[in-house]
Amino acid sequence: MGFLSGVLGNIKEHLGQHKDTLNDAIDILNTNKHLGKKGFNAAIGEVVEGVRKYNGFLKISNERVSDPIQALLTYLKTENNGEFITRFNDIQVDKVSDDTKQADPEVTKADNLVTQCLAKADEFNGKLDFSVPKNIKTQNAINDLNHKLRERVHSVRETVKYETDRLTALSRKEKENYEAIVKMVNKLAGVQSCFKSEITQRVEGLFKKLKEDVQKIKEKLEAIYKELERGVSALDTWAWEADGFVSDVMMKVEKILEEVVNPAERKKSINYAAEYIKGQAMSMQEAGDAAKNAAQENVSTALTQVKAMNDALKMDLYTVKQEIQKAILKHVKEEIQTPYEKLEGKVKQDLTTLKDKIEIQLSPIVETSRNFSAQLAATKIAIDSAMKKVHDDMGKLQELKEFEKIKNSKNSGVAAPLLKAIGDSTDPFTPITAYFGNLNSKVIKKLREAMEGIAKGIAMLGSPNKDISDSAIKDLKSKLHGLESIESEVPEISAIEQLHG
Numbered sequence: 001m002g003f004l005s006g007v008l009g010n011i012k013e014h015l016g017q018h019k020d021t022l023n024d025a026i027d028i029l030n031t032n033k034h035l036g037k038k039g040f041n042a043a044i045g046e047v048v049e050g051v052r053k054y055n056g057f058l059k060i061s062n063e064r065v066s067d068p069i070q071a072l073l074t075y076l077k078t079e080n081n082g083e084f085i086t087r088f089n090d091i092q093v094d095k096v097s098d099d100t101k102q103a104d105p106e107v108t109k110a111d112n113l114v115t116q117c118l119a120k121a122d123e124f125n126g127k128l129d130f131s132v133p134k135n136i137k138t139q140n141a142i143n144d145l146n147h148k149l150r151e152r153v154h155s156v157r158e159t160v161k162y163e164t165d166r167l168t169a170l171s172r173k174e175k176e177n178y179e180a181i182v183k184m185v186n187k188l189a190g191v192q193s194c195f196k197s198e199i200t201q202r203v204e205g206l207f208k209k210l211k212e213d214v215q216k217i218k219e220k221l222e223a224i225y226k227e228l229e230r231g232v233s234a235l236d237t238w239a240w241e242a243d244g245f246v247s248d249v250m251m252k253v254e255k256i257l258e259e260v261v262n263p264a265e266r267k268k269s270i271n272y273a274a275e276y277i278k279g280q281a282m283s284m285q286e287a288g289d290a291a292k293n294a295a296q297e298n299v300s301t302a303l304t305q306v307k308a309m310n311d312a313l314k315m316d317l318y319t320v321k322q323e324i325q326k327a328i329l330k331h332v333k334e335e336i337q338t339p340y341e342k343l344e345g346k347v348k349q350d351l352t353t354l355k356d357k358i359e360i361q362l363s364p365i366v367e368t369s370r371n372f373s374a375q376l377a378a379t380k381i382a383i384d385s386a387m388k389k390v391h392d393d394m395g396k397l398q399e400l401k402e403f404e405k406i407k408n409s410k411n412s413g414v415a416a417p418l419l420k421a422i423g424d425s426t427d428p429f430t431p432i433t434a435y436f437g438n439l440n441s442k443v444i445k446k447l448r449e450a451m452e453g454i455a456k457g458i459a460m461l462g463s464p465n466k467d468i469s470d471s472a473i474k475d476l477k478s479k480l481h482g483l484e485s486i487e488s489e490v491p492e493i494s495a496i497e498q499l500h501g
Helices: 004-014 018-030 034-076 084-091 103-126 134-141 148-260 264-348 352-396 400-405 416-422 430-461 465-486 492-499
Strands: none
Touching: 034 084, 034 103, 034 134, 034 148, 103 148, 134 148, 264 430
16 A cells, blocks of 8 residues: 555646545555555555546547537548548639629529538637636646646647638638629629620611611612603603604605606605615614614613612611621620620639639739720710711712712722722713713704605695606705714714623
8 A cells, every 4th residue: 555655646736737636545645554455455446546636637638629629620520521622622713603793503502601610619719718708728638648648739729720810811801802792793794794785776777767768769769760761651652753754755756756747856866865775764763673672772781770779778778787696796705705704714713712813913903904894985986977978978879970979988988889880980970871862962952853854845846837846855855864864973882881890
């Protein structure tokens, strides 16, 4: 018992906060150490009870230290589907929605997981916080541990505290960044919507005006077509009347030849005049038929040209529309969609590194916004200029006689062959106008004058007065010679073929 008393006395001072539980055992050993077996039996029970109490208190102290650590380890364990790893793997970053108008389920999962992690860390730190009076027993329990274990516990406590503070700051910063990105995306979406609405309104107005101008051109061309029809109809009527007039003249000539009983020379002269009249009349009929056919052909050509002009103008309008749509889509894609998709990809790639990505992307986004603003203004100016040029050109197209004034369309960057063709300095309807003008002044007018003279001369041939008859023959001859000049003065039909290009 003396040995046992010495051993307990030596180790007591090293047992920490629960060492006093062995005082009774040591005292009874000292009291009974000289009483032999009976004293030993009496003391050993107290020693066993004292050691049992010490072990009980020691277990409670160890649990004060181990329970918070074990709870945190259980939450963070990666094997057997720990709570943290399970909830972490349940977050699917690639399914984050593009819609910023409503809360995203995946973002909510991430926020909840961060909140839970911080709560677990705060619980751990709260139980091991030595500044709190209620944790004094835990502090004493840690101090009772051996040096190496005590240092490890302190290291773990400080590490958890440091990482908790770091996670709290990082979470707060990332949440602020996320909210800033959502505001930026919503603002860009508003700009895109406004831009699209403005462009759509302007383009629709432009095409509406173009359609109205094209309709006016079509109505003008239809009016020209009707005028050509009336001219051809009048020419046909005149040819028919001229044919009847010639036939009547020929009948009178034949009758005169039968009644005249003068010498052979006069009959020969009359026969010659009659044959000449007949030949000229046939030439006149052929010229009338040719003019009629040429007019019909040119009416058909004019109608074909009108249709081609209408089709070409439709194609030009479609080309202008396509070019504007391509420019708009390219501008929107380069200045809004592409930067947004890049920014979205960075957010989805790694939520934990979003802070650095935002700092890197911030400068180019600001610069892109400035360029976007400048290009938007330039686009507006370009569209206004294009609309003004088209409006000016279409205003000139309303008066067909002013085709030669439309020259701006030749300098246009859009491939519009009809506008360029119309912009030529020559009025494309001048040949038709000149043709009918020449036909009226140089053919129809002379034919009418000749017919009136022939009728008058034939009437005078029947007079018994020789002087009057000779004068009538001379006048008739003069009128017939006048018809010979028509052939050289008839306008060339080939001049109208210029309408075919």
